[in-house]
Amino acid sequence: MDxxxxxxxxxxxAGWDLQRRTHESVRTENLGDTVFFLEHVSVYTAGARTNRAEYPTDGTEVVKVDRGGKITWHGPGQIVAYPIIRLAKPFDVVEYVRTLEQAVMDVCATLGLETMRVEGRSGVWVAADPADAPDPRLERKVCAIGARVAKGVTMHGLALNCDADLTAFDRIVPCGIPAEDADVTSLTAELGRRVTVDEVRPLLEAALADRLAPLLARTAEAVPAPA
Known part of the structure:
Protein backbone atom coordinates (compact mmCIF):
# COMPACT_ATOMS: atom_id res chain seq x y z
CA MET A 1 0.00 0.00 0.00
CA ASP A 2 1.14 3.48 -0.86
CA ALA A 14 -10.79 18.70 -3.47
CA GLY A 15 -10.21 15.67 -1.27
CA TRP A 16 -13.38 13.99 -2.50
CA ASP A 17 -12.37 14.57 -6.13
CA LEU A 18 -8.96 13.08 -5.40
CA GLN A 19 -10.66 10.03 -3.92
CA ARG A 20 -12.85 9.55 -6.99
CA ARG A 21 -9.96 9.83 -9.42
CA THR A 22 -7.84 7.47 -7.35
CA HIS A 23 -10.73 5.03 -7.00
CA GLU A 24 -11.05 4.79 -10.78
CA SER A 25 -7.31 4.24 -11.19
CA VAL A 26 -7.26 1.50 -8.57
CA ARG A 27 -10.39 -0.10 -10.03
CA THR A 28 -8.80 -0.25 -13.50
CA GLU A 29 -5.52 -1.45 -11.97
CA ASN A 30 -3.58 1.54 -13.25
CA LEU A 31 -2.66 2.37 -9.66
CA GLY A 32 -1.88 0.32 -6.60
CA ASP A 33 -3.72 0.36 -3.29
CA THR A 34 -3.42 3.85 -1.79
CA VAL A 35 -4.22 5.41 1.58
CA PHE A 36 -4.45 9.20 1.99
CA PHE A 37 -3.85 10.87 5.36
CA LEU A 38 -4.94 14.48 5.79
CA GLU A 39 -6.69 17.19 7.76
CA HIS A 40 -9.67 18.96 6.23
CA VAL A 41 -10.73 22.57 6.31
CA SER A 42 -13.62 22.74 8.79
CA VAL A 43 -16.70 21.17 7.17
CA TYR A 44 -19.84 19.18 7.94
CA THR A 45 -20.56 16.14 5.77
CA ALA A 46 -23.70 14.02 5.71
CA GLY A 47 -24.17 10.42 4.58
CA ALA A 48 -27.34 9.27 2.87
CA ARG A 49 -29.09 8.30 6.14
CA THR A 50 -28.80 11.76 7.71
CA ASN A 51 -32.07 13.39 8.80
CA ARG A 52 -32.56 17.12 8.28
CA ALA A 53 -33.17 17.49 12.03
CA GLU A 54 -29.53 16.50 12.58
CA TYR A 55 -28.20 19.40 10.46
CA PRO A 56 -26.80 22.63 11.99
CA THR A 57 -29.64 24.88 13.07
CA ASP A 58 -27.88 28.06 11.87
CA GLY A 59 -27.88 27.16 8.19
CA THR A 60 -24.19 26.24 7.98
CA GLU A 61 -23.44 24.43 4.70
CA VAL A 62 -23.45 20.63 4.81
CA VAL A 63 -21.83 18.57 2.06
CA LYS A 64 -23.89 15.51 1.08
CA VAL A 65 -21.60 12.54 0.40
CA ASP A 66 -21.89 9.00 -0.96
CA ARG A 67 -20.68 7.15 2.14
CA GLY A 68 -22.29 5.23 4.94
CA GLY A 69 -23.13 6.86 8.25
CA LYS A 70 -24.82 10.14 9.08
CA ILE A 71 -23.63 13.69 9.69
CA THR A 72 -20.22 14.46 11.14
CA TRP A 73 -17.58 17.18 11.26
CA HIS A 74 -14.09 17.25 9.76
CA GLY A 75 -11.46 19.85 10.47
CA PRO A 76 -8.06 20.77 11.91
CA GLY A 77 -6.79 18.54 14.70
CA GLN A 78 -8.56 15.48 13.28
CA ILE A 79 -6.64 12.95 11.22
CA VAL A 80 -8.64 11.57 8.32
CA ALA A 81 -7.60 8.38 6.52
CA TYR A 82 -9.05 7.45 3.13
CA PRO A 83 -8.06 3.92 2.08
CA ILE A 84 -8.59 3.41 -1.67
CA ILE A 85 -7.93 -0.32 -1.85
CA ARG A 86 -9.11 -3.33 -3.85
CA LEU A 87 -10.70 -5.90 -1.54
CA ALA A 88 -10.28 -9.62 -2.07
CA LYS A 89 -13.42 -11.47 -3.19
CA PRO A 90 -15.81 -12.28 -1.72
CA PHE A 91 -15.55 -9.03 0.22
CA ASP A 92 -17.54 -8.20 3.32
CA VAL A 93 -18.25 -4.50 3.95
CA VAL A 94 -18.97 -5.09 7.64
CA GLU A 95 -15.65 -6.91 8.03
CA TYR A 96 -13.91 -4.00 6.33
CA VAL A 97 -15.47 -1.47 8.73
CA ARG A 98 -14.55 -3.65 11.71
CA THR A 99 -10.98 -3.79 10.39
CA LEU A 100 -10.78 0.01 10.28
CA GLU A 101 -12.12 0.13 13.82
CA GLN A 102 -9.52 -2.37 15.00
CA ALA A 103 -6.67 -0.40 13.46
CA VAL A 104 -7.80 2.70 15.37
CA MET A 105 -8.22 0.68 18.56
CA ASP A 106 -4.62 -0.51 18.12
CA VAL A 107 -3.45 3.10 17.88
CA CYS A 108 -5.41 4.10 20.98
CA ALA A 109 -3.96 1.19 22.92
CA THR A 110 -0.44 2.21 21.92
CA LEU A 111 -1.15 5.70 23.28
CA GLY A 112 -2.53 4.29 26.53
CA LEU A 113 -6.26 4.76 25.89
CA GLU A 114 -8.65 1.84 26.34
CA THR A 115 -11.39 1.84 23.69
CA MET A 116 -14.24 -0.39 22.60
CA ARG A 117 -16.95 -0.98 20.03
CA VAL A 118 -20.61 -0.23 20.72
CA GLU A 119 -23.15 -2.69 19.37
CA GLY A 120 -25.23 -1.21 16.58
CA ARG A 121 -22.95 1.81 16.17
CA SER A 122 -19.87 2.12 14.02
CA GLY A 123 -16.68 3.83 15.12
CA VAL A 124 -14.37 3.61 18.11
CA TRP A 125 -15.61 4.50 21.58
CA VAL A 126 -14.49 5.20 25.14
CA ALA A 127 -16.64 3.53 27.79
CA ALA A 128 -19.08 5.42 29.97
CA ASP A 129 -18.00 6.14 33.53
CA PRO A 130 -21.13 6.48 35.70
CA ALA A 131 -18.99 6.71 38.85
CA ASP A 132 -17.15 9.79 37.60
CA ALA A 133 -18.21 12.64 39.91
CA PRO A 134 -19.68 15.17 39.85
CA ASP A 135 -20.63 14.69 36.19
CA PRO A 136 -20.86 11.05 35.08
CA ARG A 137 -19.48 10.67 31.56
CA LEU A 138 -21.41 9.00 28.75
CA GLU A 139 -19.98 6.70 26.10
CA ARG A 140 -17.80 8.88 23.89
CA LYS A 141 -16.88 8.44 20.25
CA VAL A 142 -13.25 9.23 19.49
CA CYS A 143 -13.28 8.04 15.88
CA ALA A 144 -16.04 8.11 13.28
CA ILE A 145 -16.10 5.69 10.35
CA GLY A 146 -18.04 6.05 7.12
CA ALA A 147 -17.01 3.88 4.20
CA ARG A 148 -18.15 2.99 0.71
CA VAL A 149 -17.23 0.02 -1.46
CA ALA A 150 -17.90 0.38 -5.19
CA LYS A 151 -16.88 -2.33 -7.68
CA GLY A 152 -14.74 -3.94 -5.01
CA VAL A 153 -12.71 -0.80 -4.25
CA THR A 154 -13.11 1.24 -1.06
CA MET A 155 -13.63 4.97 -0.57
CA HIS A 156 -13.99 7.37 2.35
CA GLY A 157 -12.78 5.94 5.66
CA LEU A 158 -12.17 7.17 9.19
CA ALA A 159 -11.77 10.38 11.17
CA LEU A 160 -9.88 10.22 14.48
CA ASN A 161 -10.05 13.23 16.79
CA CYS A 162 -6.57 14.11 18.01
CA ASP A 163 -6.59 17.68 19.33
CA ALA A 164 -9.61 18.96 17.43
CA ASP A 165 -11.92 21.69 18.72
CA LEU A 166 -14.86 19.53 19.78
CA THR A 167 -17.26 22.46 20.00
CA ALA A 168 -17.80 22.01 16.25
CA PHE A 169 -19.91 18.96 17.12
CA ASP A 170 -22.23 21.03 19.33
CA ARG A 171 -24.04 22.44 16.27
CA ILE A 172 -25.13 19.04 14.89
CA VAL A 173 -26.40 15.67 16.06
CA PRO A 174 -23.13 13.84 15.34
CA CYS A 175 -23.65 10.48 13.67
CA GLY A 176 -27.34 10.87 14.51
CA ILE A 177 -26.72 10.19 18.21
CA PRO A 178 -28.45 12.63 20.64
CA ALA A 179 -26.26 14.42 23.18
CA GLU A 180 -28.15 12.86 26.10
CA ASP A 181 -27.27 9.40 24.77
CA ALA A 182 -23.57 9.69 23.93
CA ASP A 183 -20.81 12.23 23.40
CA VAL A 184 -17.79 12.99 21.21
CA THR A 185 -14.24 13.10 22.51
CA SER A 186 -10.61 13.34 21.41
CA LEU A 187 -7.33 11.67 22.27
CA THR A 188 -6.22 14.92 23.89
CA ALA A 189 -9.34 15.13 26.07
CA GLU A 190 -9.05 11.51 27.20
CA LEU A 191 -5.31 11.31 27.80
CA GLY A 192 -4.94 14.67 29.52
CA ARG A 193 -2.13 15.85 27.25
CA ARG A 194 -1.98 17.29 23.76
CA VAL A 195 -1.96 14.51 21.16
CA THR A 196 -1.30 15.92 17.71
CA VAL A 197 -2.02 14.64 14.22
CA ASP A 198 1.74 14.46 13.60
CA GLU A 199 2.14 12.12 16.58
CA VAL A 200 -0.75 9.88 15.55
CA ARG A 201 -0.10 9.63 11.81
CA PRO A 202 2.80 7.12 11.85
CA LEU A 203 0.95 4.96 14.36
CA LEU A 204 -2.17 4.94 12.20
CA GLU A 205 -0.18 4.22 9.03
CA ALA A 206 1.41 1.18 10.66
CA ALA A 207 -1.87 -0.08 12.12
CA LEU A 208 -3.74 0.22 8.82
CA ALA A 209 -0.93 -1.46 6.88
CA ASP A 210 -1.04 -4.37 9.32
CA ARG A 211 -4.81 -4.76 9.65
CA LEU A 212 -5.78 -4.17 6.01
CA ALA A 213 -3.16 -6.48 4.49
CA PRO A 214 -5.26 -9.68 4.85
CA LEU A 215 -8.19 -8.03 3.04
CA LEU A 216 -6.31 -6.95 -0.06
CA ALA A 217 -6.98 -8.53 -3.44
CA ARG A 218 -3.32 -8.21 -4.31
CA THR A 219 -0.60 -8.09 -1.73
CA ALA A 220 2.53 -9.13 -3.61
CA GLU A 221 2.59 -7.38 -6.97
CA ALA A 222 0.53 -4.24 -6.64
CA VAL A 223 0.86 -1.75 -9.45
CA PRO A 224 3.33 0.92 -8.28
CA ALA A 225 1.97 4.39 -7.72
CA PRO A 226 3.44 7.19 -9.80
CA ALA A 227 5.97 9.45 -8.10
Whole structure:
Protein backbone atom coordinates (compact mmCIF):
# COMPACT_ATOMS: atom_id res chain seq x y z
CA MET A 1 0.00 0.00 0.00
CA ASP A 2 1.14 3.48 -0.86
CA UNK A 3 0.72 5.74 2.19
CA UNK A 4 0.33 9.38 1.16
CA UNK A 5 0.35 12.38 3.49
CA UNK A 6 -1.41 15.48 2.13
CA UNK A 7 -0.04 18.64 3.74
CA UNK A 8 -2.01 21.64 4.91
CA UNK A 9 -5.77 21.72 5.42
CA UNK A 10 -7.48 20.14 2.43
CA UNK A 11 -10.79 21.55 1.17
CA UNK A 12 -13.37 18.77 1.30
CA UNK A 13 -14.43 18.84 -2.36
CA ALA A 14 -10.79 18.70 -3.47
CA GLY A 15 -10.21 15.67 -1.27
CA TRP A 16 -13.38 13.99 -2.50
CA ASP A 17 -12.37 14.57 -6.13
CA LEU A 18 -8.96 13.08 -5.40
CA GLN A 19 -10.66 10.03 -3.92
CA ARG A 20 -12.85 9.55 -6.99
CA ARG A 21 -9.96 9.83 -9.42
CA THR A 22 -7.84 7.47 -7.35
CA HIS A 23 -10.73 5.03 -7.00
CA GLU A 24 -11.05 4.79 -10.78
CA SER A 25 -7.31 4.24 -11.19
CA VAL A 26 -7.26 1.50 -8.57
CA ARG A 27 -10.39 -0.10 -10.03
CA THR A 28 -8.80 -0.25 -13.50
CA GLU A 29 -5.52 -1.45 -11.97
CA ASN A 30 -3.58 1.54 -13.25
CA LEU A 31 -2.66 2.37 -9.66
CA GLY A 32 -1.88 0.32 -6.60
CA ASP A 33 -3.72 0.36 -3.29
CA THR A 34 -3.42 3.85 -1.79
CA VAL A 35 -4.22 5.41 1.58
CA PHE A 36 -4.45 9.20 1.99
CA PHE A 37 -3.85 10.87 5.36
CA LEU A 38 -4.94 14.48 5.79
CA GLU A 39 -6.69 17.19 7.76
CA HIS A 40 -9.67 18.96 6.23
CA VAL A 41 -10.73 22.57 6.31
CA SER A 42 -13.62 22.74 8.79
CA VAL A 43 -16.70 21.17 7.17
CA TYR A 44 -19.84 19.18 7.94
CA THR A 45 -20.56 16.14 5.77
CA ALA A 46 -23.70 14.02 5.71
CA GLY A 47 -24.17 10.42 4.58
CA ALA A 48 -27.34 9.27 2.87
CA ARG A 49 -29.09 8.30 6.14
CA THR A 50 -28.80 11.76 7.71
CA ASN A 51 -32.07 13.39 8.80
CA ARG A 52 -32.56 17.12 8.28
CA ALA A 53 -33.17 17.49 12.03
CA GLU A 54 -29.53 16.50 12.58
CA TYR A 55 -28.20 19.40 10.46
CA PRO A 56 -26.80 22.63 11.99
CA THR A 57 -29.64 24.88 13.07
CA ASP A 58 -27.88 28.06 11.87
CA GLY A 59 -27.88 27.16 8.19
CA THR A 60 -24.19 26.24 7.98
CA GLU A 61 -23.44 24.43 4.70
CA VAL A 62 -23.45 20.63 4.81
CA VAL A 63 -21.83 18.57 2.06
CA LYS A 64 -23.89 15.51 1.08
CA VAL A 65 -21.60 12.54 0.40
CA ASP A 66 -21.89 9.00 -0.96
CA ARG A 67 -20.68 7.15 2.14
CA GLY A 68 -22.29 5.23 4.94
CA GLY A 69 -23.13 6.86 8.25
CA LYS A 70 -24.82 10.14 9.08
CA ILE A 71 -23.63 13.69 9.69
CA THR A 72 -20.22 14.46 11.14
CA TRP A 73 -17.58 17.18 11.26
CA HIS A 74 -14.09 17.25 9.76
CA GLY A 75 -11.46 19.85 10.47
CA PRO A 76 -8.06 20.77 11.91
CA GLY A 77 -6.79 18.54 14.70
CA GLN A 78 -8.56 15.48 13.28
CA ILE A 79 -6.64 12.95 11.22
CA VAL A 80 -8.64 11.57 8.32
CA ALA A 81 -7.60 8.38 6.52
CA TYR A 82 -9.05 7.45 3.13
CA PRO A 83 -8.06 3.92 2.08
CA ILE A 84 -8.59 3.41 -1.67
CA ILE A 85 -7.93 -0.32 -1.85
CA ARG A 86 -9.11 -3.33 -3.85
CA LEU A 87 -10.70 -5.90 -1.54
CA ALA A 88 -10.28 -9.62 -2.07
CA LYS A 89 -13.42 -11.47 -3.19
CA PRO A 90 -15.81 -12.28 -1.72
CA PHE A 91 -15.55 -9.03 0.22
CA ASP A 92 -17.54 -8.20 3.32
CA VAL A 93 -18.25 -4.50 3.95
CA VAL A 94 -18.97 -5.09 7.64
CA GLU A 95 -15.65 -6.91 8.03
CA TYR A 96 -13.91 -4.00 6.33
CA VAL A 97 -15.47 -1.47 8.73
CA ARG A 98 -14.55 -3.65 11.71
CA THR A 99 -10.98 -3.79 10.39
CA LEU A 100 -10.78 0.01 10.28
CA GLU A 101 -12.12 0.13 13.82
CA GLN A 102 -9.52 -2.37 15.00
CA ALA A 103 -6.67 -0.40 13.46
CA VAL A 104 -7.80 2.70 15.37
CA MET A 105 -8.22 0.68 18.56
CA ASP A 106 -4.62 -0.51 18.12
CA VAL A 107 -3.45 3.10 17.88
CA CYS A 108 -5.41 4.10 20.98
CA ALA A 109 -3.96 1.19 22.92
CA THR A 110 -0.44 2.21 21.92
CA LEU A 111 -1.15 5.70 23.28
CA GLY A 112 -2.53 4.29 26.53
CA LEU A 113 -6.26 4.76 25.89
CA GLU A 114 -8.65 1.84 26.34
CA THR A 115 -11.39 1.84 23.69
CA MET A 116 -14.24 -0.39 22.60
CA ARG A 117 -16.95 -0.98 20.03
CA VAL A 118 -20.61 -0.23 20.72
CA GLU A 119 -23.15 -2.69 19.37
CA GLY A 120 -25.23 -1.21 16.58
CA ARG A 121 -22.95 1.81 16.17
CA SER A 122 -19.87 2.12 14.02
CA GLY A 123 -16.68 3.83 15.12
CA VAL A 124 -14.37 3.61 18.11
CA TRP A 125 -15.61 4.50 21.58
CA VAL A 126 -14.49 5.20 25.14
CA ALA A 127 -16.64 3.53 27.79
CA ALA A 128 -19.08 5.42 29.97
CA ASP A 129 -18.00 6.14 33.53
CA PRO A 130 -21.13 6.48 35.70
CA ALA A 131 -18.99 6.71 38.85
CA ASP A 132 -17.15 9.79 37.60
CA ALA A 133 -18.21 12.64 39.91
CA PRO A 134 -19.68 15.17 39.85
CA ASP A 135 -20.63 14.69 36.19
CA PRO A 136 -20.86 11.05 35.08
CA ARG A 137 -19.48 10.67 31.56
CA LEU A 138 -21.41 9.00 28.75
CA GLU A 139 -19.98 6.70 26.10
CA ARG A 140 -17.80 8.88 23.89
CA LYS A 141 -16.88 8.44 20.25
CA VAL A 142 -13.25 9.23 19.49
CA CYS A 143 -13.28 8.04 15.88
CA ALA A 144 -16.04 8.11 13.28
CA ILE A 145 -16.10 5.69 10.35
CA GLY A 146 -18.04 6.05 7.12
CA ALA A 147 -17.01 3.88 4.20
CA ARG A 148 -18.15 2.99 0.71
CA VAL A 149 -17.23 0.02 -1.46
CA ALA A 150 -17.90 0.38 -5.19
CA LYS A 151 -16.88 -2.33 -7.68
CA GLY A 152 -14.74 -3.94 -5.01
CA VAL A 153 -12.71 -0.80 -4.25
CA THR A 154 -13.11 1.24 -1.06
CA MET A 155 -13.63 4.97 -0.57
CA HIS A 156 -13.99 7.37 2.35
CA GLY A 157 -12.78 5.94 5.66
CA LEU A 158 -12.17 7.17 9.19
CA ALA A 159 -11.77 10.38 11.17
CA LEU A 160 -9.88 10.22 14.48
CA ASN A 161 -10.05 13.23 16.79
CA CYS A 162 -6.57 14.11 18.01
CA ASP A 163 -6.59 17.68 19.33
CA ALA A 164 -9.61 18.96 17.43
CA ASP A 165 -11.92 21.69 18.72
CA LEU A 166 -14.86 19.53 19.78
CA THR A 167 -17.26 22.46 20.00
CA ALA A 168 -17.80 22.01 16.25
CA PHE A 169 -19.91 18.96 17.12
CA ASP A 170 -22.23 21.03 19.33
CA ARG A 171 -24.04 22.44 16.27
CA ILE A 172 -25.13 19.04 14.89
CA VAL A 173 -26.40 15.67 16.06
CA PRO A 174 -23.13 13.84 15.34
CA CYS A 175 -23.65 10.48 13.67
CA GLY A 176 -27.34 10.87 14.51
CA ILE A 177 -26.72 10.19 18.21
CA PRO A 178 -28.45 12.63 20.64
CA ALA A 179 -26.26 14.42 23.18
CA GLU A 180 -28.15 12.86 26.10
CA ASP A 181 -27.27 9.40 24.77
CA ALA A 182 -23.57 9.69 23.93
CA ASP A 183 -20.81 12.23 23.40
CA VAL A 184 -17.79 12.99 21.21
CA THR A 185 -14.24 13.10 22.51
CA SER A 186 -10.61 13.34 21.41
CA LEU A 187 -7.33 11.67 22.27
CA THR A 188 -6.22 14.92 23.89
CA ALA A 189 -9.34 15.13 26.07
CA GLU A 190 -9.05 11.51 27.20
CA LEU A 191 -5.31 11.31 27.80
CA GLY A 192 -4.94 14.67 29.52
CA ARG A 193 -2.13 15.85 27.25
CA ARG A 194 -1.98 17.29 23.76
CA VAL A 195 -1.96 14.51 21.16
CA THR A 196 -1.30 15.92 17.71
CA VAL A 197 -2.02 14.64 14.22
CA ASP A 198 1.74 14.46 13.60
CA GLU A 199 2.14 12.12 16.58
CA VAL A 200 -0.75 9.88 15.55
CA ARG A 201 -0.10 9.63 11.81
CA PRO A 202 2.80 7.12 11.85
CA LEU A 203 0.95 4.96 14.36
CA LEU A 204 -2.17 4.94 12.20
CA GLU A 205 -0.18 4.22 9.03
CA ALA A 206 1.41 1.18 10.66
CA ALA A 207 -1.87 -0.08 12.12
CA LEU A 208 -3.74 0.22 8.82
CA ALA A 209 -0.93 -1.46 6.88
CA ASP A 210 -1.04 -4.37 9.32
CA ARG A 211 -4.81 -4.76 9.65
CA LEU A 212 -5.78 -4.17 6.01
CA ALA A 213 -3.16 -6.48 4.49
CA PRO A 214 -5.26 -9.68 4.85
CA LEU A 215 -8.19 -8.03 3.04
CA LEU A 216 -6.31 -6.95 -0.06
CA ALA A 217 -6.98 -8.53 -3.44
CA ARG A 218 -3.32 -8.21 -4.31
CA THR A 219 -0.60 -8.09 -1.73
CA ALA A 220 2.53 -9.13 -3.61
CA GLU A 221 2.59 -7.38 -6.97
CA ALA A 222 0.53 -4.24 -6.64
CA VAL A 223 0.86 -1.75 -9.45
CA PRO A 224 3.33 0.92 -8.28
CA ALA A 225 1.97 4.39 -7.72
CA PRO A 226 3.44 7.19 -9.80
CA ALA A 227 5.97 9.45 -8.10
Missing amino acids: MRHLTGHVEYH
